[in-house]
Amino acid sequence: MSPKASTRVARGIITFLFIYLATPIVVTMIYSFSTSWVKTILPNGLTLKWYSELVASPEFMAVLLRSFSLGLLTTLIAMACFLPVVFYANVYNPQVKSHLRFITVLPFTIPGIILVTGLIQLYAELPIPKIIILVLAISLLSLPLTYQALDNAFIGRDFRAMFEQALVLGDSPFKAFVKVIIPNIRAGVLVAMLLTFTSAFGEYVLTNLLLGGNFETLKIYMYRLMRSNGQASSVLTTIYFIFLAFISLILILIMQHYSAPHKSTKEGAKK
Amino acid sequence: MKTRLKVFFPLGLLVVLVLLLPITVMIIASFQSADGSFSLENYHQVVSTRYYTEAIRNSLAISLVASVISLIIAIIGAWALTRLAPKTKNILISLFNMSSSFAGVPLAFSLIILFGNAGIWQALMTALHLPRTFEIYSLSGTTLAYTFFEVPLGIMFLFPVFEELNPEWKEISSVLGAKPMFFFKKVIFPVVLPNIVEVFTLLFANAMGTYETTFALTGNSLVTIPTLIGTLIDGGLTANVPLACTFATLFALFMTAIVWLGNRVTRSKREVKA
Amino acid sequence: MQSDFLQIQGLGITLSGNNIIKDMSFKVRRNTLTTFLGPSGSGKTTVLRAIAGLNTEVSGKILLDGEEIQSRSANQRNIGMVFQSYALFPNMSIFDNVAYGLRVQKKSNDVINKEVMAMLQTVSLTNKKDAYPDQLSGGQKQRVAIARAMVLKPKLLLLDEPLSALDAKIRVSLREQIREYQQKLGITMLFVTHDQGEAMAISDDIVVMNEGKVQQQGSPMAIYAQPENVFMAQFIGNHNLLTGTQLQQLGLTTASGQSLVADTHYVVRPELFSPEATPEATAIAGQMTTCSMLGDRVQYHFMSDAKLPLKVELLNHSEPLKIGVPLTLYLDPAAVHPVGPANAE
Structure with a gap:
């Protein structure tokens, strides 16, 4: 494997790892902006309502x-x-x-x-x-x-x-x-x-x-x-x-x- | 001598108050029967009650599988990390550090959103008319959950080891006419192996001691040694602190032995080198 | 008394339970530069630290200018020290580094300003006074460290391998500068090094140490010409180390005509052989086997007819001698110096 190719492979691996580790976090973030997201592939709509509710409590x-x-x-x-x-x-x-x-x-x-x-x-x-x-x-x-x-x-x-x-x-x-x-x-x-x-x-x-x-x-x-x-x-x-x-x-x-x-x-x- | 005493006093006090004393009391309590007398009853219960042996089996199974898988991914990840530019490395290490501190309640919650009964994964499977194949609250689901903090932890332990491998070794080896595989087998593998063994013991111990993620993910439906200890302390009517102490004593003994062994492997290798 | 400026008497040092130095004694004369020379790990630095007051477990006496100082703490000895790693304070400018000791003594700002600037002038770093240590080269850093120690006019300045982290060229020029400061300011210096060339070049006196013991003390000339034991003969300079028996085989005698002792070692410096005959000299027949060019000198390996190999160095001012051709070398008996029994090997 040439150094260049191995660097490319390395980048691919790190990108994959990154996606793998970040997915739950990203999903949770989207969830926090969703009006509701139950049993569907995509959320129904986006809102900031949950933020104002929580911060105000x-x-x-x-x-x-x-x-x-x-x-x-x-x-x-x-x-x-x-x-x-x-x-x-x-x-x-x-x-x-x-x-x-x-x-x-x-x-x-x-x-x-x-x-x-x-x-x-x-x-x-x-x-x-x-x-x-x-x-x-x-x-x-x-x-x-x-x-x-x-x-x-x-x-x-x-x-x-x-x-x-x-x-x-x-x-x-x-x-x-x-x-x-x-x-x-x-x-x-x-x-x-x-x-x-x-x-x-x-x-x-x-x-x-x-x-x-x-x-x-x-x-x-x-x-x-x-x-x-x-x-x-x-x-x-x-x-x-x-x-x-x-x-x-x-x-x-x-x-x-x-x-x-x-x-x-x-x-x-x-x- | 006087300065030395002053310097170590705060740390010493802390260690005595919240480590040595509690651990001593824990060990003593583990030999305490229901009426307060000395007995081996608790130890007998641990090995003879099916529910308890199941907890031990679950803990060992999840930890073993999770740490082996995570170790393999971490080896590949740590290698890949050494190939990147120094600045990227530093940023990624901080990110891995962060994602390992995301473990516990937040991780469990995120995974429930992803894979839970009402989660995105199930919606996807239903939409594609596929059968429900994966259950996050199960043994295998918990194992998957563990990899989310075990992999970054493994990378952070292994990265410095891989980073220290001297690139000149490879050059020398190829100048001497060796094929890459030969070099890997004769140089890299023997140097890295003890460290991998040590990291494995740490990952395994870390998985064995995981309470927060398991508890937040499965409640008490999946029993492991830590969640069992949690129930024995917290469980109202079924609370039995001496029995929790028995489990804790066995756990501490077992883990100390394993981590000590893992440490010895690296240390004896280093001594030979020196 | 000039010779009594620093006296180490029966010094013993214990480091983490090990008795590293036992019963060591030596003296440093006032206003001289004395080098403390020895191979790495011989305990030089430990002794220096003890003089500075940085080791806690010390026995014996340390007298500085007639006063016993061994029980004083490091900050009350009026001794300066320069470390191998410079030990500049990276959070302070060069000026502040040099001013540190004066500020501890609570000198007025005018005095501090005047003395620091004068000292920076001496070490030619006035233009760097506002720079920070990390912006300086190694040689400049070490000059700052020396200035910082000298500005307090210490009775004694200790230098712990101050040049060993520097490049060869800077090393030579800085060692000459240190010697210059020492003579200009009249400071007594004790300079630790493992480099015999460095020691030879700048010292008034050399104290050679090995395995926790003083091997010999004397002027560079005396140390080189009259080594007192086998270690000294081998440690300093190039040498031929021969037993009395071997010298007899070569037909050599000593200067005073004393008879040679068979199992005593004698040292002969390689540059003392000559291809030309003099009245006192003994002739040795043989031939050159190898020849290597050292620049100002040429080094030969000589095989005598008595089958004893000798190292020979000749100045590079004429045609080199031919290899493999029979020739005769001459040696003045005064060049044969006894160094004692062969126990040190």
Whole structure:
């Protein structure tokens, strides 16, 4: 196979995959604009009615607010837990990283549905607000994502030398961290925060089983609508999809903006 | 030493509070009988009750089929991705990432619109006077649903592996007179195989732990280990948290073993290389 | 005392449980450029980091200008350091990078401006003061890093392989510039490198290190001409390493007329052979087997009639010697230098 032909085949495969993965999403979007679409190949007509209905409902705003707060709290906790550790591992002691490897497979060995049994058994009778346990548990399950994204922020530059240079020039460790490390990992930290936020924003398993549906977040609301009002649910799904697309766009822009100048320093950073 | 303690304190606290303690309690509770005494009764129930063994069989069947199919598609997809321009690659990776976070309730709902009883697929079949061939709420329908997040996940795991293959190897090999097939068998396959095994274990584990999609798609009509655990926790009168803990303990044990094995395959290969 | 400016006494370093450096001692004289030379992995950088205060588990004494500094933290030692990877702060302009240390010391803006500009002048980068590190070439970046360290007028400037990430040509020109700054500003420098040519070219003193031990300290000339052991003889320069027995077979003696020791090694530098006879020289008969052109010199392999191969280098100023033709080479006994028993191999 000549390189040109194989590139053409590759494009074909990716296009096929793209259609395959996008079809359900596209169908849901069309459904959200349809007057009705039951047992027919094409919808009967198009309308924006379902959008105005959903957005106007008081439930919708309350649900968004709940999911937003959950996402924000989780992001803050995940950052507080991992930023110091990832910094320490990259600047002081790279060997720590091999011990942190277990975290990356955690969601596979102990997914939410498994963890929730222990959480209920342990905390059901204790007088601790379940919402705190929920936020902590979501933070724990988002750690692999947070960890990898933060760790990526330290690739490409010799942060260890930069930090030590600041010390040698007379700064205290804390000031060196603020002046020299933080400004140069901003983009990576932002990516990590966005990814963590997104995963917490769309959390379902823990929220549903731990709080028994009393705390109605986006996905729980979506599930309830799905069983009662298909049209409204498709609107919510579309909005959720647009939210995900928007976050992806921001991520792409950040990566494109920050990845270019890094390359020139890669060589110098090799040790 | 003092800085080290401070640095690890928040993470350590989190791990103790919502991982180590709950997991310990989970394991202890799995040995707890209805009256609270220590017994193996729960474990006995898991293997002897038909409904429970069915859940285990369903979980294994769906996960195995879904992860094998997804792995094959992901291998082809990841290869195709390496052939594209760098900028396109980055955008596509973000898109795959996004579509894997679309899993769960939104995915289940989309598939119901597409393939459900009142969905477009059925309308199409009726219009063409074809028999109803495909049922999204069934075992095979659920398997199909899993591929929608397993394929992008597999591509994201495999892409970096394929991207790292050195194009000079192929050039050297053909300079040395080897045919492409020989090169594939002797170089590419041995290098990539351990990674494929590892990715397979992760995809399999991910499918085994899937609750949201299955539950949203089939309610409780299709029983798998995760939906069963969900029912045992959430099921009002039939709730039995210790039994849920038993399932969870078995699950965690089994998955840790599998993921550990998958990890070992890649690691031992790497050590030989070094 | 000039010779006591930096004293390392009985230094021991433990890194993640491994005792890497044991009981190491050496000295650096004031206002000199001393090179710390050794093969990769010999522990040079570790020692340098210990002097800067960047290793935590250190035993022994480090004296700088008569003061013990080993228990001070890195930001209180008044030592400058230049890293291999430049370690410029990418979020700051070149000016801000150089001004960093002065700002930490809370100097006034006027002072900062004056001193930074003077320093940028010294390293010829005034026109880049508003640029950012990612816009500079490797050589320029390293000059910024050096300026950033020198502007604080540190008692001692440590340079950790500052040239090894650069291209060969820039490497040579920058090492001459570093030597120039050192002499102009009167800074004491300790320069780590694995490149013996670099060490020879710029140093007042060389400390050679291998496997965590100091092998020899001395001027470049002394290090080259009087290696103290087999490692030194092999590490620095081209060499013929011969045992006493082999020298006897060639009919050679040592300068002082001392008898040769059979199992001791002796080093003979290849450029000390001559095709012309002198009164003191010993004649060695044989023939050239190969010849390779090095530009300014020609390198030959010589097979003596006693069947001992020798490396010979001659200046490239006349007709090259013929290959495979019997001829006689001459060697002054002063060129035979004993380096001790053959245990290092």
